[in-house]
Amino acid sequence: MKTSFLFRCINEACGREFELSQKIYQCPACADLLDIIQVGKVLDPIRTKKTLRKRRLSMDSLNVSGVWRYREFLPFTKKEWKHVVTLGEGNNPVLEAPRSARYIGLKQLKVKHLGWNPSGSFKDYGMTVAVTQARKLGCRAVACASTGNTSASMAAYCARTDMKAVVFIPEGQIAYGKLAQALDYGAKTLQIKGNFDAAMELVRDLSGKHDLYLMNSVNPFRLEGQKTVMLELFDQLDWRIPDRIVVPGGNLGNSSSYGKVLYELKQMGFIEKVPRITVIQASGADPLYRTLVTSSRELVPVQDAWTLASAIKIGRPISWKKAVRALQFTDGWCDVVNEQEIADAKAVLGLDGIGCEPASATTVAGLKKLFHISRTTLPEVTIDPDEDVVAVLTGHQLKDPEYTVNYHLNNLYEHAVYENVVVEKARKLQSTYANAPIPVEADPEAILRLLEL
Numbered sequence: 001m002k003t004s005f006l007f008r009c010i011n012e013a014c015g016r017e018f019e020l021s022q023k024i025y026q027c028p029a030c031a032d033l034l035d036i037i038q039v040g041k042v043l044d045p046i047r048t049k050k051t052l053r054k055r056r057l058s059m060d061s062l063n064v065s066g067v068w069r070y071r072e073f074l075p076f077t078k079k080e081w082k083h084v085v086t087l088g089e090g091n092n093p094v095l096e097a098p099r100s101a102r103y104i105g106l107k108q109l110k111v112k113h114l115g116w117n118p119s120g121s122f123k124d125y126g127m128t129v130a131v132t133q134a135r136k137l138g139c140r141a142v143a144c145a146s147t148g149n150t151s152a153s154m155a156a157y158c159a160r161t162d163m164k165a166v167v168f169i170p171e172g173q174i175a176y177g178k179l180a181q182a183l184d185y186g187a188k189t190l191q192i193k194g195n196f197d198a199a200m201e202l203v204r205d206l207s208g209k210h211d212l213y214l215m216n217s218v219n220p221f222r223l224e225g226q227k228t229v230m231l232e233l234f235d236q237l238d239w240r241i242p243d244r245i246v247v248p249g250g251n252l253g254n255s256s257s258y259g260k261v262l263y264e265l266k267q268m269g270f271i272e273k274v275p276r277i278t279v280i281q282a283s284g285a286d287p288l289y290r291t292l293v294t295s296s297r298e299l300v301p302v303q304d305a306w307t308l309a310s311a312i313k314i315g316r317p318i319s320w321k322k323a324v325r326a327l328q329f330t331d332g333w334c335d336v337v338n339e340q341e342i343a344d345a346k347a348v349l350g351l352d353g354i355g356c357e358p359a360s361a362t363t364v365a366g367l368k369k370l371f372h373i374s375r376t377t378l379p380e381v382t383i384d385p386d387e388d389v390v391a392v393l394t395g396h397q398l399k400d401p402e403y404t405v406n407y408h409l410n411n412l413y414e415h416a417v418y419e420n421v422v423v424e425k426a427r428k429l430q431s432t433y434a435n436a437p438i439p440v441e442a443d444p445e446a447i448l449r450l451l452e453l
């Protein structure tokens, strides 16, 4: 039987299927989200795992990419590989983080650092696939709303093609490193007066009616690419499957894609054990958490989502239903952490030599919180000190240096309005692990005195 791919509506009561050649992002019949499914695919786990490992020795650009190396799991036929747009993404390490483990209370902690990608965030795993599909479809212009990383990634991949990149960003609300990238990569960068959720609604509306292909994670091709984070992780771990994967939650594409690939791997016999997915949100931008704790069947949105971790400042996440499905399938959970917890966790990761942007540090902050409250609560949140845990760090430290410097200068505020000089400050955070630069005379004696050498 030949392999083919289809869109399928995630709403079981609908379940309609559509051709992948259509430019659709949600079910034309019931407006629910779409999955991509493979029909007729039979992969032998032992043989496939060996092939994947062998490809690491190859210099072929498809094998060098940490996404396309896993192409059996992606919705393209062999003939379509000629469309691939790659920047050699993936190949991100799994690192031990002993200080962070101690900070949490765990015996050990592994981090998978997706911030070491070409554009500095996990988005590249999905973007190489979505831009490839856009090219295959012959799109002239693609668009996304973004808190910064999606736009940086989309702009980079589009710069490798003839497609025009149009990004919608909430004005004044994305970190400078990310804005700099979109500008440098030549994207048309539209600063929208309003927050991410407003920008998302706008671009969704426009792309539905005009010749703008939508590249947010509502586009199932993005999630297909992000599945390879788990494939790469398991390959790196020699298929010794961890107990738990912890991931920040924003628009909820990442957690959704992990849930999907874990389901597929289990179905195909690649894994026996399914790691629990734990999603961590910032307490000021916690719609998934609110939805779960109220057992609501509809999303409980957050009107004016707020967090200094601007990447995840999202009140109406598009993929929330898929994230709920991922948590149900993996017996996982979602929790929240406050700004202080995020800031300190980020500094502790830094002391392990592992920088990241604030949103990524929610993972370590969340683990610490769950570890300490979990003694008496539900099994899905109870963390054992011996657990094999992987925290997924999603963005590079240099995306948002202002946050880090302010933390170390003991000058980080939950709310601060800057206009060249600070005009308003409130609710200062503690810089518990501050490491401020030290002013000193250019004099050897003074320096030696200071260093106590």
Ligand code: F0G
Pocket: 121, 145, 146, 147, 148, 149, 150, 151, 217, 248, 249, 250, 251, 252, 253, 254, 255, 311, 312, 357, 359, 360, 394, 395
């Ligand atoms: N971490 C970082 C660094 C992010 O940029 C994002 C999302 C997330 C975590 C959350 O991932 O949305 O899949 O749940 N950034 C998007 C953007 C929204 O526009 O760059 P998610």
